[in-house]
Amino acid sequence: MSDKQHESLRDRVLGSVRHAADSVKDSVGDLVNSVDADALFDHGDDIADTKAPKVDIAQRWDERKFSAKLVNPANRRKLSVIIVGTGLAGASAAATLGEAGYKVTSFCYQDSPRRAHSIAAQGGINAAKNYRNDGDSVYRLFYDTVKGGDFRSRESNVYRLAQVSTNIIDQCVAQGVPFAREYGGLLDNRSFGGVQVSRTFYARGQTGQQLLLGAYQALERQIAAGTVTMHTRHEMLELIVVDGKARGVVVRDMVTGDIESHTADVVVLASGGYGNVFYLSTNAMGCNVTATWRAHRKGAYFGNPCYTQIHPTCIPVSGDYQSKLTLMSESLRNDGRIWVPKSGEDKRDPREIPEDERDYYLERIYPAFGNLVPRDIASRAAKNVCDEGRGVGPGGLGVYLDFADAIERLGRKSVEAKYGNLFDMYAQITGENPYETPMRIYPAVHYTMGGLWVDYDLQSSIPGLFVTGEANFSDHGANRLGASALMQGLADGYFVLPNTINDYLAAGPFAKVDESHPAVAEAVGAVKGRIDKLLSIKGSRTVDSFHKELGHIMWDYCGMERTEEGLRKAISRIRELKSEFWSDVRVLGTGEGVNQALERAGRVADFIELGELMCIDALHRRESCGGHFRAESQTEDGEALRHDDEYAYVAAWEFGGEDRKPVLHKEPLVYEYVEMKQRSYK
Amino acid sequence: MKITVRVWRQDGPEAEGRMVPYEVDDVSEHMSFLEMLDVLNERLTMRGEEPITFDHDCREGICGSCDLVIDGIPHGPQQTTTCQLHMRSFSDGDTIDVEPFRAGPFPVIKDLMVDRSALDRIIQAGGFISAPTGTAPDAHATPVPKNDADHAFDAATCIGCGACVAVCPNGSSMLFTSAKVTHLGLLPQGQPERRSRVVNMLNQQDAEGFGGCTNIGDCTAVCPKGIPFETISRLNRDLLGSLARGRD
Amino acid sequence: MAVSGIVLIGYLLAHMYGNLKVFAGQAAFDEYAHHLRTIGEPVLPHTGLLWVIRVVLLVAVVAHAYAAFKLWKRNHHGRGGAKRYHAPRAARGVQRSYSSFTLRWGGIIIALFVVFHLLNFTWQVITPGGASASPYERVVNGFSVWWLVVAYTIAMLAVGFHLRHGTWSALTTLGANTSTVARHRLNLIAYVVAGVVTVGFLLPPFSILFGLVR
Ligand SMILES: Cc1cc2nc3c(=O)[nH]c(=O)nc-3n(C[C@H](O)[C@H](O)[C@H](O)COP(=O)(O)OP(=O)(O)OC[C@H]3O[C@@H](n4cnc5c(N)ncnc54)[C@H](O)[C@@H]3O)c2cc1C
Ligand code: HEM
Ligand code: HEM
Ligand code: SF4
Ligand code: F3S
Numbered sequence A: 001m002s003d004k005q006h007e008s009l010r011d012r013v014l015g016s017v018r019h020a021a022d023s024v025k026d027s028v029g030d031l032v033n034s035v036d037a038d039a040l041f042d043h044g045d046d047i048a049d050t051k052a053p054k055v056d057i058a059q060r061w062d063e064r065k066f067s068a069k070l071v072n073p074a075n076r077r078k079l080s081v082i083i084v085g086t087g088l089a090g091a092s093a094a095a096t097l098g099e100a101g102y103k104v105t106s107f108c109y110q111d112s113p114r115r116a117h118s119i120a121a122q123g124g125i126n127a128a129k130n131y132r133n134d135g136d137s138v139y140r141l142f143y144d145t146v147k148g149g150d151f152r153s154r155e156s157n158v159y160r161l162a163q164v165s166t167n168i169i170d171q172c173v174a175q176g177v178p179f180a181r182e183y184g185g186l187l188d189n190r191s192f193g194g195v196q197v198s199r200t201f202y203a204r205g206q207t208g209q210q211l212l213l214g215a216y217q218a219l220e221r222q223i224a225a226g227t228v229t230m231h232t233r234h235e236m237l238e239l240i241v242v243d244g245k246a247r248g249v250v251v252r253d254m255v256t257g258d259i260e261s262h263t264a265d266v267v268v269l270a271s272g273g274y275g276n277v278f279y280l281s282t283n284a285m286g287c288n289v290t291a292t293w294r295a296h297r298k299g300a301y302f303g304n305p306c307y308t309q310i311h312p313t314c315i316p317v318s319g320d321y322q323s324k325l326t327l328m329s330e331s332l333r334n335d336g337r338i339w340v341p342k343s344g345e346d347k348r349d350p351r352e353i354p355e356d357e358r359d360y361y362l363e364r365i366y367p368a369f370g371n372l373v374p375r376d377i378a379s380r381a382a383k384n385v386c387d388e389g390r391g392v393g394p395g396g397l398g399v400y401l402d403f404a405d406a407i408e409r410l411g412r413k414s415v416e417a418k419y420g421n422l423f424d425m426y427a428q429i430t431g432e433n434p435y436e437t438p439m440r441i442y443p444a445v446h447y448t449m450g451g452l453w454v455d456y457d458l459q460s461s462i463p464g465l466f467v468t469g470e471a472n473f474s475d476h477g478a479n480r481l482g483a484s485a486l487m488q489g490l491a492d493g494y495f496v497l498p499n500t501i502n503d504y505l506a507a508g509p510f511a512k513v514d515e516s517h518p519a520v521a522e523a524v525g526a527v528k529g530r531i532d533k534l535l536s537i538k539g540s541r542t543v544d545s546f547h548k549e550l551g552h553i554m555w556d557y558c559g560m561e562r563t564e565e566g567l568r569k570a571i572s573r574i575r576e577l578k579s580e581f582w583s584d585v586r587v588l589g590t591g592e593g594v595n596q597a598l599e600r601a602g603r604v605a606d607f608i609e610l611g612e613l614m615c616i617d618a619l620h621r622r623e624s625c626g627g628h629f630r631a632e633s634q635t636e637d638g639e640a641l642r643h644d645d646e647y648a649y650v651a652a653w654e655f656g657g658e659d660r661k662p663v664l665h666k667e668p669l670v671y672e673y674v675e676m677k678q679r680s681y682k
Numbered sequence B: 001m002k003i004t005v006r007v008w009r010q011d012g013p014e015a016e017g018r019m020v021p022y023e024v025d026d027v028s029e030h031m032s033f034l035e036m037l038d039v040l041n042e043r044l045t046m047r048g049e050e051p052i053t054f055d056h057d058c059r060e061g062i063c064g065s066c067d068l069v070i071d072g073i074p075h076g077p078q079q080t081t082t083c084q085l086h087m088r089s090f091s092d093g094d095t096i097d098v099e100p101f102r103a104g105p106f107p108v109i110k111d112l113m114v115d116r117s118a119l120d121r122i123i124q125a126g127g128f129i130s131a132p133t134g135t136a137p138d139a140h141a142t143p144v145p146k147n148d149a150d151h152a153f154d155a156a157t158c159i160g161c162g163a164c165v166a167v168c169p170n171g172s173s174m175l176f177t178s179a180k181v182t183h184l185g186l187l188p189q190g191q192p193e194r195r196s197r198v199v200n201m202l203n204q205q206d207a208e209g210f211g212g213c214t215n216i217g218d219c220t221a222v223c224p225k226g227i228p229f230e231t232i233s234r235l236n237r238d239l240l241g242s243l244a245r246g247r248d
Numbered sequence C: 001m002a003v004s005g006i007v008l009i010g011y012l013l014a015h016m017y018g019n020l021k022v023f024a025g026q027a028a029f030d031e032y033a034h035h036l037r038t039i040g041e042p043v044l045p046h047t048g049l050l051w052v053i054r055v056v057l058l059v060a061v062v063a064h065a066y067a068a069f070k071l072w073k074r075n076h077h078g079r080g081g082a083k084r085y086h087a088p089r090a091a092r093g094v095q096r097s098y099s100s101f102t103l104r105w106g107g108i109i110i111a112l113f114v115v116f117h118l119l120n121f122t123w124q125v126i127t128p129g130g131a132s133a134s135p136y137e138r139v140v141n142g143f144s145v146w147w148l149v150v151a152y153t154i155a156m157l158a159v160g161f162h163l164r165h166g167t168w169s170a171l172t173t174l175g176a177n178t179s180t181v182a183r184h185r186l187n188l189i190a191y192v193v194a195g196v197v198t199v200g201f202l203l204p205p206f207s208i209l210f211g212l213v214r
């Protein structure tokens, strides 16, 4: 066949495939629009956490540590642990378990464990040290976190988090983390995210970096000691499950392209959050859901996938080439005033717009809290004014954050002293001088509260699969407080997991699983098949174009405000996108050696599936809570309205099978120590 | 605007490399340098040519992944990371050379991507404080003078990008190593291992094949985090101390 | 490297001081040259101290050169071979001083010079202006020849550059450079040392050439 003939044949075949896909799309669309939400999923049995001891909340953690079976030091060398991820949650766990004497194998997709995205956290880390003597306590941190999570988190876990928070600071200082100090040489604190005490420890605007370097150095020390084997530039693409237990992972060596299997007695996932499902987010380019999604497909329940945190003060998008969004510290809202022109027609230079033609909308709607309302409220208000056509900057997606008043009141010098580095960063990225013209900000996806469901021991619904850090559905309920994610990652890795994983490992070592085991061969085969498939499609659209489209769908319909209609539309569009992806994506090159487009294609394929589940979760939860705002569920004056009678549960989703309905398991939430209340900021 | 980039293309570690020119039009001055390469890669993909491989992740100047030599200077004309460099630093019609970070211990993996794991191994040799989990005293047990804490912090901001190595005419990783030695050496917690740390890290640095420092100072001039030159002298002082008193 | 370098600097300063005695006249200069040979007598044999100095110097030069070449090789490997970046801008470095750039070639020029210099004044193998038993006359004879002065000038400039970076570098290597203030001070010291040595050495030849000293 000549090239020409070949091409025309290919076009015809592709054309008919596409035609078929189109008609399928239509019918799927109709289907989704015509049925009730419940037709999108099945109901399963309720589940519960069975690991937290039934004693007073203050005693639970001690009791659990005591009741957990121990492993004698001589036996630890015979027990192997795989840890995927080297962020705060993964590096701290690997260092601690290695030190304890287990045989640890660690993976990350970057070229060095030090580059995990925890490095980017700016603000700080909470701990109930009460060094300020301002009335802080373990109980208050617990209380604030449960309330901040809008009563959708598990009390036992949150209490433990508050308890171990103090040990984290001690540990980090001993490792040489250079926290901010006062002249007396003692640690400094600041207040953060609308709480009334100062309990946030920080290291300038680089807290995450310094904490991660501490954990990374501890990890490198164990690597040198031979207790941890590190595999950088290795991406986990499949979980190996043998006889119902997690026993290993399949990874791709991103340098050689080799597909390798690694087995162990237990597997820990610490692979971070999935905010990149929105394409644009404050996450790093490589952040992905692949590790947890593959585990989900093998039986791990996914908890509350729709809970996403959207941060109000990010630098807005400047064009469609934009690859990521940069966070600006929340502290800017202390002195900056947020406004948009009263009229959408007003395209003047902001400095020429007179006072009475500006709308300081937060101060107008929330006179009590003004510019300092919580993240979700500030974000939604910004979206609303932009939806009204009053947004500023390219594409009308931005609002002004104006320091003119502050500069007049405090003088340029002190504004510079307080925010100088943030202003510089803004100037570097936008090329505008924020001392002269107001900054432009817009909300951006920042953190995902959802993740794999785990019990009090951090074990998922697959025995032998543990999940830590942002990758689990965590302790933050429907909304995370500032400076609490770093705390959770390190609590999980340094203190919780190392004291619970032994209970599981005490029964080991388990029967050896080698490469020839059918479960391993099956997992390796599946990974190879998927890669071959992606490379063989040779379609007409780039991976990024699919990712961007998915991001648009998610942002428009499963972003700051969600509606029944929008979510249904999103689900059908995501299904269309999925079939188009698998028939028209273009990935060049081969599976051998470095192939960054192939890496991204695998991630985007998983994001598409996750996106659908997020929308189903958002659709089924007909209430507004925390980061999840359903337009149908609001008070008369437009505030979020929870329905505790119907929705006080964790939604844990079970994978129903390829192109089958997911199954919803509910874990009812019981509040014994904190009374459930509605939030109000008017 | 319209620019020409000449990019180092190399198929694999053993392959021969060469500079290949590409024209990129419709470049917006607001694009970051990496976004410009993203756009180019999208176009290359549509033309059926393999996209350019380069390392990057956070794209906000903190992870240290991005590592391009732009017009002969690591991270380009501004003292920042490659991801924070924007196209407004260039003008219409410019020709820009883009090459990988080069040094003996940084072998090229593909195109602009190099292997910098030697830096991790220098940390393994002693760039830590041995503090087993759970054994720490209360954080307030040892006050640290603010001045020391601040200087330690300045040194601790190193992102491990390796620009210092890529620019140093000797291919020396001295600034990287001395940043860590300074960070840990200024803190009371870092004292017990201070002498052995510097010797072990330097031995590893030599073993990896990095060059020796002759105090040229180009490293600080390109360091995106402005790690001060003084750290090198601090390392030397610690080194003399350990050589004089013997390592323990 | 730094230690051998500092020994060499020390020698240069002393040597320069000695050379400046040219201005004090033939007697003083010859006396000085003679004195060099008799210090320490009778404890030390004739030219004893001079030999000590010579040995120390020789060791320092050999050590210095050995270290320099070893470093050179290691660094060549460290930067990944000769051809590094294609961009023309790369060759100049970012903020390198000219003196740091010329360190190695400067060093070699100096080495060649020293050989020539010894052949010239000490062993009197090459004597452009005429040989003499009086060191003073050797010098005056020599520097009456213009091209010898030019050769010395080139060598002295090389010495100056070498020392400008060398002094700074040696002090940093010895750990003196631990703050911004210290750095500025060291830079200053380096310029002063380099300047003094260059000018100091060049004074006699030019004075002789222009007939101020005869
Ligand atoms: C810009 C920004 C600012 C923030 N500021 C704060 C703050 O001030 N305070 C706060 O408390 N929280 C903050 N957060 C949140 C917090 O930083 C994160 O939630 C937390 O660091 C996550 O840590 P982690 O260890 O779970 O995951 P990560 O640090 O994201 O690590 C994930 C690891 O998993 C690896 N990995 C992922 N997928 C795979 C795979 N498929 N195969 C192999 N390896 C894989 C990666 O290589 C990486 O090592 C911020 C987040 C962002 C984005
Ligand atoms: C054989 C000829 C010479 C060669 C090849 C040579 C080469 C070098 C090189 C490569 C360095 C840089 C090393 C570094 O900075 O650590 C250096 C430094 C130095 N050189 Fe020379 N040099 C020579 C002769 C001399 C002479 C004759 C003197 C003094 C009179 C001298 C004084 C110094 C000093 C003081 C340093 C600084 C040492 C340091 O930084 O550690 N050199 N030389
Ligand atoms: C213009 C400058 C200089 C003049 C006029 C000068 C002059 C002399 C003279 C007259 C002698 C012979 C002394 C004797 O034999 O008694 C001598 C010896 C010597 N000079 Fe110089 N010199 C100059 C620069 C230098 C420099 C720059 C160096 C080194 C880098 C140097 C290194 C030496 C050495 C090593 C000896 C031999 C000492 C010995 O062992 O006897 N000179 N010089
Ligand atoms: S010292 Fe500076 S240039 Fe070198 S690795 Fe660290 S941050 Fe990069
Ligand atoms: S550029 Fe190189 S020589 Fe030393 S001072 Fe910096 S490492």
Ligand code: FES
Binding pocket: B056, B057, B058, B059, B060, B061, B062, B063, B064, B065, B066, B081, B082, B083, B084
């Ligand atoms: S991509 Fe992280 S520093 Fe540039």
